[in-house]
Amino acid sequence: MKGAAMSLTNPDWVVDKARAIEANTEFSLDSRHAQFSFLLQSDDISYVVDVDRGAISVTTEPTAANPWDFAVRGATDSWHKFIAKDADPEYRDALGMAFQGAMSVSGDIKSRLTLEGNYKKLFANLQPLYVFLTQLQNNN
Amino acid sequence: MAKIEPMTGRYVHVEVGGVTYRTYFESNGSGTPLVCLHTAGADSLEYRHMLADDDFTKDFQVIAFDMPWHGRSLPPSGWWDQEYKLTRDFYMDFIIAFSEALDLDRPILMGCSMGGYVMLDIAHYHPGKFGGLIALQPRAYEPTWATMSDWLVTPEVNPVSSIRPLIRSLTSTDAPEDYRREVEWIYSKCGPGVLSGDFHYASDDHDARPFLENIDGEAEGLYVVGGNHDWSCYPEHTAELTDAVKGVKEVRIPHVGHFPPSEHPDAFKAAILPVLADLNSRVTA
Numbered sequence A: 001m002k003g004a005a006m007s008l009t010n011p012d013w014v015v016d017k018a019r020a021i022e023a024n025t026e027f028s029l030d031s032r033h034a035q036f037s038f039l040l041q042s043d044d045i046s047y048v049v050d051v052d053r054g055a056i057s058v059t060t061e062p063t064a065a066n067p068w069d070f071a072v073r074g075a076t077d078s079w080h081k082f083i084a085k086d087a088d089p090e091y092r093d094a095l096g097m098a099f100q101g102a103m104s105v106s107g108d109i110k111s112r113l114t115l116e117g118n119y120k121k122l123f124a125n126l127q128p129l130y131v132f133l134t135q136l137q138n139n140n
Numbered sequence B: 001m002a003k004i005e006p007m008t009g010r011y012v013h014v015e016v017g018g019v020t021y022r023t024y025f026e027s028n029g030s031g032t033p034l035v036c037l038h039t040a041g042a043d044s045l046e047y048r049h050m051l052a053d054d055d056f057t058k059d060f061q062v063i064a065f066d067m068p069w070h071g072r073s074l075p076p077s078g079w080w081d082q083e084y085k086l087t088r089d090f091y092m093d094f095i096i097a098f099s100e101a102l103d104l105d106r107p108i109l110m111g112c113s114m115g116g117y118v119m120l121d122i123a124h125y126h127p128g129k130f131g132g133l134i135a136l137q138p139r140a141y142e143p144t145w146a147t148m149s150d151w152l153v154t155p156e157v158n159p160v161s162s163i164r165p166l167i168r169s170l171t172s173t174d175a176p177e178d179y180r181r182e183v184e185w186i187y188s189k190c191g192p193g194v195l196s197g198d199f200h201y202a203s204d205d206h207d208a209r210p211f212l213e214n215i216d217g218e219a220e221g222l223y224v225v226g227g228n229h230d231w232s233c234y235p236e237h238t239a240e241l242t243d244a245v246k247g248v249k250e251v252r253i254p255h256v257g258h259f260p261p262s263e264h265p266d267a268f269k270a271a272i273l274p275v276l277a278d279l280n281s282r283v284t285a
Helices: A011-022 A024-028 A076-083 A096-098 A119-124 A128-134 B043-050 B088-101 B114-125 B144-153 B159-170 B177-188 B194-205 B209-214 B235-244 B265-284
Strands: A034-044 A044-051 A056-062 A070-074 A114-115 B008-016 B019-028 B031-036 B059-063 B108-114 B131-138 B221-226 B249-253
Touching: A011 A044, A011 A056, A011 A128, A024 A096, A024 A128, A024 B108, A034 A119, A034 A128, A034 B209, A044 A128, A044 B235, A056 A119, A070 A096, A070 B059, A070 B221, A076 A096, A096 B159, A114 A119, A114 B114, A119 A128, A119 B144, A119 B159, A119 B177, A119 B249, A128 B159, B019 B043, B019 B088, B019 B131, B031 B043, B031 B088, B031 B114, B043 B059, B043 B177, B043 B265, B108 B114, B108 B265, B114 B131, B114 B194, B114 B209, B131 B265, B144 B159, B159 B177, B177 B249, B209 B235, B221 B235, B221 B265, B235 B249
Parallel strands: A034 A070, B031 B059, B031 B108, B108 B131, B131 B221, B221 B249
Antiparallel strands: A034 A044, A044 A056, A070 A114, B008 B019, B019 B059
């Protein structure tokens, strides 16, 4: 999917993209022993992504019955620029968007994404998470 | 005969604070000595491209060394009983002691990331000691790194799984993929607690903001060089330095991230050769 459909506001795109990422060789290698769940949020639209030893499942319109370990939250505009590989360097990388300035949940004005929740789980699974987020930019 | 690269690796015994550090360094070339400092948690392998490049080595004796605890420079005895924390004073003292151990006459210093930060500290605390100071990806103050330090030594977290994405995120998506991955690999073999220990200097012990205005950038031959795709060193960050330090010169490199010499050697070479030529003309004048 390309163009306007290529967005976290489009649940079909997210589910299709997760399926493609599951087949990605680097993600498969890095997640083969990983078990974690994260909330993927674009403004008021969110998903719970479960990773279980290489397998990905996506819950659209999650409720309190869908627990997660940590959250990756961003404004729709930030996600759009990231996925579209905007020319502005400040949007080229997911961790860069979160780490600019002090990395915190306090909403540093330079942060384009926020990472919050169980930090131990987040850092333990940062590599497969990073591959997942980076592959959102892959239009193939 | 197979291709053999021209740099040679040796060990020099460097004494700091009554402790002798068996220190690995690689060198190649002749002319003005150019001492290269690696980034936090890495080693001299970051400078392998420069060390094998005639365009550098025809005018410079390029030298890159591994700080203790890094690469092939072992930590001192007792490392298992004490937390490694790099301090500003030890870092500066070691760089100076290394240069003296090799009998180098006012070498040009070049360092990346924390190796760039220390250029500001050396310019302030040891003015006139070196023939020029090239700070790659410098910051007057950068507290972000230390926010990760504890997680890199938490038993439930495999540090490599945290370090790899951090390093990759700092490289440019426009840099050659193999070289981006090479930096990722260099960092993957970092010793236990070493990156966190380096972050102690980079985020806690280094804060040049109080003395930036006292540095004479012209007298020190101080350059600040920033890759535009490094989220820790955007133009606003080097502007903080050029606004405060008189006589400092700035170079920005497009399409390059936090590790210019290793992630994008061609773009780095194009940007840095004029800088080296300028400093060499000062040294040899």
